Amino acid sequence: MSQYQIAVIVGSLRQDSFNRRLANAIVKLAPPEFSFRQVQIGDLPLYNQDDDANPAESVKRLKAEITAAQGLMFVTPEYNRSIPGVLKNAIDHASRPYGQSAWAGKPAGVLGASVGAIGTAMAQQHLRNVLAYLDVPALGQPEAFIQVRDGLFDEAGDIDTGSKKFLQNWMDQYVAWVKKHAA
Secondary structure, three states, X not given: OOOEEEEEEEOXXXXXXXXXXXXXXXXXXXXXXXXXXXXXXXXOOOOOHHHOOOOOHXXXXXXXXXXXXXXXXXXOOOEOOEOOHHHHHHHHHXXXXXXXXXXXOOOEEEEEEEOOOOOOHHHHHHHHHHHHHOOOOEOOOOOOEEEOOOOOEOOOOOEOHHHHHHHHHHHHHHHHHHHHHOO
């Protein structure tokens, strides 16, 4: 059976963030031939083109983990109607130097959770614009703008029954997307 390694990029540094909880829960809905690894982005220096010739070890690790993956999953909050700076910083690091992007061609899924009514719609749209430029085919449908309410996660950290069917459908579509586009 083919094994698909998925790099999970959580756009929040907070250990108990809603998006980290969502990332931990949704991967349990994937089939056994998919494995997921959260990529650390909090230790990256701020991107500076002067460092392209001699990147930090954390940048080398990030690029290696992205390169080794057959797919990407972005789970991000929305900060000021866009993606968090830490996520944009990671994207910039792994896309440089020009012509050496680790992202190119990797199929991606984008989702996010927020207490707000629009769930992370603006952040996801901005992220999709960036990914399109980086030649990352992103799953378009279904969209997953998750509003965090009491009971979204059960005591074990799993997705509650009411949201599970929707997120299972998202995962099923994501799995098919990765299988279609993974090299």
